[in-house]
Every structure is written in structure tokens, then in C-alpha cells.
Amino acid sequence: MNRIVQGMGIAEVLKTVRGANGYYVTNTARDLSQSDYKNRILLHTDLLAAPSREEAGYFSLEITGGASVHVDILRKQVDPFLKLELLREKMPQTMFQTLCRGVNLFGYRPYPQNVIRFVVKEFAKYVDVWRVFDFLNHVPNMQAVFEEVQAAGKILEPSVCFSTGPEHTNEYYVQKVADILAVTGQDIVLCIKNHGGLGSPKRIGDLVDAILQKYPGMVIHYHGHNTDGNDIGRIVAAVMAGAKIVDASDHAFTGYYGPPPILTVIQTLKEYGRQAVGLNEAAVMETSEVLRPERKYYEYFESQFKGFDPTVQIHKLPGGAMGSSFEQAVKGGFLEKMPEILHEELPKVQVELGNYWSVTPGSQILWTTAVSNVQGGERYGNCSGDLKNLLLGKYGPFPFYQPPDWIYEKAFGPDWRTVLAQEGGTDLIEDIDLDKERKTLADKLGYAPTEQQLVTYLQHPNDAVNFFRFEEKFGKVYVLPPSILFRRGGFRLGETLTFKDHAGKEHVIEMGPMQESEDGAETNVYLNIDHHQRHFVFENAVAEAGEAKAIKLSKKEIEDLAKAGDVRTPFTANICEISVKEGQEVKAGEKLVVLEAMKMQTPVNSEVDGVVARIVAKVGDAVQAGDELVKVTPVA
């Protein structure tokens, strides 16, 4: 059978894979969730699938990492560590795999070295295979993670991110592999990370071949997306060229922008005389039988637009960004501009910004820049903070060439050379005092946090604290199926909900009436919990005067107001920083507020010299275009 099981050492795993007559499959459930369901597939669903997934005999199950760690606490209300513990109980043999963004870990910005090492150490207790990448293929950005994974005795899978274009030659990638091996040594699995599903089957086959020519024993793991509908073709080409592990997932949930169906891969390659090693086809089918009834509860999170998108070869957006870009276009009201953004502006921006790899967080920079260029009227007229950091080399050096001078001038003004000289290059991010952070968290929670809680907090401080408080209030909610947790429009009167809680205790909840108090201030929701009547009181939101007359300001009006010191938010965003205090003197160009949208941070600067008269917004607020942020009284 040659099945790979959890607990094998790296040497044994590599030996088994190399010696196997065929290829292995990684079930990239995490990527399926992220690319086609905005990362919302719940632990509840994964637990349903766990027994048959365990039976199936995958090389690994990718079930954590990427954006999922953040979404776990932010949207799914599940502890990312508890998730792994519970899955491990049901899947003792299957290796768990993660996707780690190197220095950016599971987030969007670089973390201090000691945080990276601490986070990797804690996750390495549960995660057997570590796929690590950097959107600039800058090896030093991955080094700390490499070291910690190897120190923990886990399987390291460094990635070369793949893209297309004149610079993206076999020579370049083979050299990149050499750079990686120089740091990691030979005992690795090498990932070709094709997050956009770019290139033809032939191109991928050639690349695999080129790497294996240079490094004959290399275990290559091909990761692709099915955005253009042709990843099966690329997988076949990769395996025929000698790739040993490929990514796919369960057909009951396959969509358009994530991995292709496992069963199709197996069936196709069989005809080519290649066997999926250790794989139990019946268990693969069984998993989809179990999952199929659940899919309808996730419909809301699927992309607004369904269907393969072969134009990905032009715009190169990674699978995970497809659904969210269309969602943003719908919410932002610029859907009609999508062809222009995707097929004209985005390719142009990619070339201008160095033709690097469109993957987190680089893909978000490309996307927001393209949108801003089309929406803002003036190209590069309003550079985001993240774009500026990219231009300054804060994420690492540009792989092929630096963007043209005029973009620097747009971003930093006529003195851009001085700015670049003074501020350019990667910053050494200073270590933070972990004991101090632990204490801060303890103060916020009112009890001593676990190391795992600290890990979660260090990555996403506000969201982590909110999540821990949520759990105190509502308990462990992963026990709720999507039919309950994701119910929209409320429940039916008399509807009966059953589930087992974290301790395994069965509960029956029967929905009762909902009644508003006489003065309308409160609403009582009645229900029977395990046949005991209970009711919960909710304070009704007071409709604010402003809500009724939501005035939509034009971009021009927002700019004019800003010039008068009435600073409004230019787009839908969350406030992530208030940089000034009331009464503070500010100069034109000085940062007032930092907004976050689409994971990108953008500063809002003062247009005038003056004094901060009033701060309307607060950190964490979700604001709409035109909402008041800060009032500055201009100096006459």
C-alpha cells in the first residue's frame, strides 16, 4: 500500500514517496474552502468528513493555514488549535498540512522573528507538513519558519511560487530551488505553487522536468487551481514529468477557483498508467456522499459569479481572490468595470510593479492598485500604504526589476529618491516582549491565557480577544452545523434544532415566539432548551437619525470636504488606527487615520494645516464612503 502515515520521519516519508510506483494526493480541503467558499467551511463539516478522509489514505490533508487561521476566529468562531485537536482525534493516521506565508505567517504583514518562531513552534505540535511560501520568492523571508519546522522534526515543504511571463523561465525557477536548498538542505518536499492555475499543462510539465533534471531525486508537490478549468491537465503533465504529490479535493464541494476533484485526477491518470498510491477510492467517494447534503448551507459564500474563468491567464488572480474580488465589485458598485480592471488594468499593473507573483499579500496590492487606478481617475494617484511599502522594498527586493521611476514619483513625490534611499529596504522588525504581551492579554481576558491563546492573540490581537470573549459568552459553537450557524432570516416558529455540545451532551432547542417589549426597546426571544423554557432579551438598535438620510457623497465632494477639514472616509473600510488626538496640531499631509479594506491598509492624511477638533470614528468601526472620520479646524 505504501501509505504515508502521521508520525513517520521525514527520511522515511521521502524514501517511501520516492520508491512508490505512482503519485500521492494531498486533499487541499483548506484551499477548497478558501477559494470557493471564502474560507467558511466549518469544522462541523470537516468533522463529518473526517472518518472517510482518514480512510482515504492521502499524503496529507491541508486543513489549516493560509487565511483560515484568521477566518477561524473571525467568522467561524472556532479555535484554530482546538480544530486541529478534534480532527486529530478522528484522523489519527493522516498527516495534517498547513500553508504558511513565511514572514507573514497566516496574516498579511511581516511579524517579528520571535513571534514567527513561537507561532510555528505551537502549530508544529499539530501540523506535520509545512508548505511555506513568499510572494516575492524571497528565501530570507521564509528562513525563520524553515528553521522552526525542521527543529520540530516536521516535514518542510518550501514553495516556489509560479507565474507566467518572459521573466518566469525554467532557469529562474531552478535557480530559486537551488537558493532554497542552500538554506534547507536536501530533506524537503518541494512545492510548485501555482495559486492562479497559470500556464498550460505543457508549461508545468516542462518546469517539473527542468527541476528534476537538475535535482533528480527531488520530491515535487504540484499545487494548482482549477480557475481556467484545466488543472487536471496540468496535474497530469506534472505527474507524467515526475511530480510525486498533487493537490485536489472532494468533488462534492469543488467549485471553480479552487482545487479540482480528486476522483477525476485518479481516473485520468489511471489511463496514463499512473496509480494514486495508498489511496482508497471508495473512501474518496464516501467522503463526497457525506459532504454533498451540506453544500447547500454554504451557497451564500460561493462566488457571485460561477463558472470557470480562463481569463485568469491574463489577470492572474489567485483562486482565493476570485470570489472576494467579485464580491467587492458588487458591494463597491463597480461590477461593470470588472472587465477593464481584470483584463486591462491588472495585467498592466503587474508588469509595472515587477511581474511578481500574484499571491497574498502581493495579490491584494495588485488588486487594490488596479481598482484604485480605474476608480480614482488618476493612475497611482492614491497609493495605498502597502503599495508604498512594496515600492520601498519592505517586503523584500523585486525579483526581476524595479517599477519605473514615475510610479515612485507618484507615490512619494518629487523627492522620492531621497525617500527610497532613507527608508528603502527590509526593516528589521524588532522582537516584541512576549511576557508583556501575555500580561496584556491576561489583563484583557481577566484570566491567564494559554500559550495557544497567546499565539492567536499575537497574530490578530483584536479579533483574538473578541473571539475569546465570544467563546466565554456563547460556548464552543463549532458543534453547530452550518444549517444553524449560517441560518439567515431566522428560524421557523416551532423549529427544532438538535446538536451535541462540546462535552458530547445532546441538546434539543425548540424555537418559540419573538416579542417586542411595549416600548419597543427590547425584544424577547423565547425558546425551549432541552424542554425548559428560556428567553433571551435583546436590546433593539435605535435607528439613528443619520441612518434614515444616508447621504451618498461623491468622490469630489469627499475631497472638497477634506480640504475644509471635514475628513470623510473615501471608501468602505474598517478603521485600524486613529493616529491623532483631539486638540493636536496637524500639518497638511500628516496621517490622521489608517483604514483597512481588502486586508490592505491605507492612510488618510490631513489636507490642511490645523487643529484636530473632533474625532468621530474609533478603531474597529466599519465605515462607509462619506462617513465622518475626523474634523480638523484649519488654521486661518
Next chain:
Amino acid sequence: MKKKILIANRGEIALRIIRAVQELGHIAVAIYETPDKDALHIRAADEAIWIGDGPRCDYLNIDKVIGVAKKVAADAIHPGYGFLAENPDFAKACENNGIIFIGPPSEVIQALGDKVTARRIMQEAGIPMVPGTDNLTAGDAGLREALDFADKYGYPVMLKATAGGGGRGIRRVENEKQLRAELPMARAEAKSAFNNDAVFLEKAVINPKHVEVQILADKEGNTVHLGSRDCSIQRRNQKLVEIAPSLIQDKALVDRICETAVTAAKASHYVNAGTVEFLVDRDWNFYFMEINTRVQVEHTVTEMVTGIDIVRTQIKLALGKKLAFCQQDVHIRGFAVEMRINAEDPQNNFMPEGGKTVSVYRSPGGYGVRLDGFVYQGFTIPKVYDSLLVKMTVFGFSWNETVDRLRRCLNNFVITGPKTTIPYYLKLVQDPDFKKGDFDTSFIETHSHLINYDDQASEGSKLAHLIAEIHYKRENPYAI
């Protein structure tokens, strides 16, 4: 003949009395202050007279209450408990105005209300008493008397206001230094609280059981007791939970206490309903404490185990009837427990929750449950009175059955709006010591962990809360 009876009280006891009055076929007249304008006793009574804006001062105003009684031509006044119930001047004013005071004669109230006089009466009757002093002499002489007493009997000692009652005006003194410091304070406090600065000392009985006996007596001197009650579960000398009969295993001891109570009542020429309170120490010595000359909050438990309607009997006795039964007719059956469900937040030092509106009121029912309350859904609890909402009295044939029923009833009792003592009691009735019936006055203090309840703690409740929120919000905030 139909009589008009004015109820000089409010809240649950006003309702309790109104019910008895109406059952007897008499006319019930309620009085109320402005903050009580929405109170239930006004609606239940046959007549309701507004007596002023209060708060409290009009219910306490003897002239006003007597004035109203005369105006409506009331034949009798029932004072309930608290307010004017144990004020001998009020009883006297009734007597002087030809109104029947439903309670003992004013001289009896006077004598028993003065703790020192009461002690003297009891001493003469041979009733066992905690060693104590007479009223302390004013100034340094009084301090010397106090110090001498404490030297003789040892610390701790209780420093009590002669005119105090209901747990007020009592201090426990641990040592000489504290005695010197507290004596003047106690005097000042007694002066302002009871308009009488007389204080005296008693030897402290450590962690006693509080056992009391219900007495009924007619004008001919026929006196019976209705058995014992245990009121040991107290918080800062305020009773929370009362039980009838006492759970003391030694029945002969309980009988002796009850007989002593009758002797004490007779010694004080007691008439009408009253309560003789005793302390029982760890060596099963019992000491007379005081006689309360009113109907007690906790009279319900005695009614449940004897079947005798105490308030009805009070009215009949006051109207000149003889006791219709003798001691042999009184039988105690089963157990009854009263829990005072107060609008208080036990987790915030029992802070009153007055001013809040009862948004949901769903009470338990079924066998063995009695509710004496005055709140209803939509009622806003006045801030200016006490926090008692409803007394839940539960009866059972055995102690175990009673405790089971208590738990069931508390589980089924839903009051929202104000926080209440319900979740605290729910924890209490599940405590092993309570279940065993093993408690003394230190119970609340030694079982302080009972305060650590979380009425929404269970995982099922928490998840239900989330489900309720998803239901309420419609646009599910967790499905974005």
C-alpha cells in the same frame, strides 16, 4: 357583621391581609403612597385611599393613617409587618380612637418592644436567657458597666439597641478596644434609627441556630403555639430562607422550646399572633431572644404545616373571638420552606434592583407551592421600598421531597427585568449541607461559594443564546 378593615401596609403582606379580610366577608381598605400607585394591593382591596407622596413617611405617619381610618369609618386596622406594626404609639392611637388594632394591646407591644423590660419579664418567668445587661447608663458609667460585663462573660459580646429589631441595631464586638469605640457609635445610631439611644450588652452565642415559635393567644388567656420555625439562613441578620418545623432531630428539645414560648407569651399577657424567638447553641442550650408582636414575613411556612390561617385567626381574635382550637388540635405535618425572592443582585452584594420593570413573570405551580407576591409582568418596582417581590413557600411531606420541590419550582420561576435571588437559591438548594438540613446562622458566610453561580453557564444555554441572537438578528451576523 361586616366590618371595615384598613390595611396599614403595602406589598405582599397587604395583599395577604386583604385576602383574609375578604375571605371573612369584611371590607378591605388599602392605603398607598404615590410610588405605589400601580401596586396590586390597591386593585385587590375594596377601597384604596391615597395618603401622600411618601416615600415611606406617609405609611409611617400615625396621624394620617388614623385620620384615613376614621374617615372611611374603619372598624379595625391590620398593620402587617414593618412600618407601624410594632409601634406601641400606633396601637395606642387606635385604642384611643376606638379602632381595633389587629395585634396585641399597646402595653404588651411597649413592654416587649423594650428589650430590657422584656428580659425582666422573661427572667421572672424563668425563661432561659443569654446573659446580658440592663440598659447601659449614659456616659462613662455605661462604658464601665459594659466592660465589667464583657470581663465576666468574655468576648465576643453583642451590643444591641434596646428599641432595635428585625436585625437592625445589632453589633458584634470582639474586644475591649472595639467596645470602647463602638459604644458611642451604637448609641448615636440607635438615636437616629429608633429615636431612642438606649443600648445593652448580651453575651454572643457563636453560630447559633435561630429557632422561633408561632404563638396565638386570645383575650381570655388561651395560648397555643403552632410549632417551630428555623430561620438560621440569614444574611447580615436578615432572614432569607425560613423553614417549618425546625430540623432539630431532638423532638423533646423542640417541644421544650415550644412550651417555653407559650410560657413566655403568657408571662407577657400576650394577645393575638406573635413570635417568640430563641437561639440554640451548639450544646443544644436555648435562650430567649425576643417576642415579635406582629405577623412575621415567614408566617406562611407555619400555615402550610399546620393548616391554620394565621392572619384570619389574627382578625378573628382581634374582633373578640376566642381561639377555636386548643393545643391538642394543632398538628404539624410535613415541611415547608419559604424563600424570599427579592429584586436584588446577589453577585453585587445583594444590591437592590429597584426601579426596574418586570418584563417577564412566570411563576411555578402545582402541588405544594404557594406564592405570596405582589408583582406582575409590566410592573416597575418602586425604588423606595424594600426589595421583596414574592415569597415562594413550598410544602412537602418529607424534607427530601420539599428540597426536590424547591429546586423544581426555582427552575420554573422566571422573572426578568430586575435581577433576583432565584439563581442564588437554586444553587443553595443543591448544596449538600442544605439538603442535609444542617445549618446555623453562619451558613451564608461559610457557604460563600454559592454566590458563584452563572445562570447562563451551561453549554446548552450559551449555545441557545447564540441561536436566539441568530434568530433575532435575521441578517445573521455570523453568516457574513
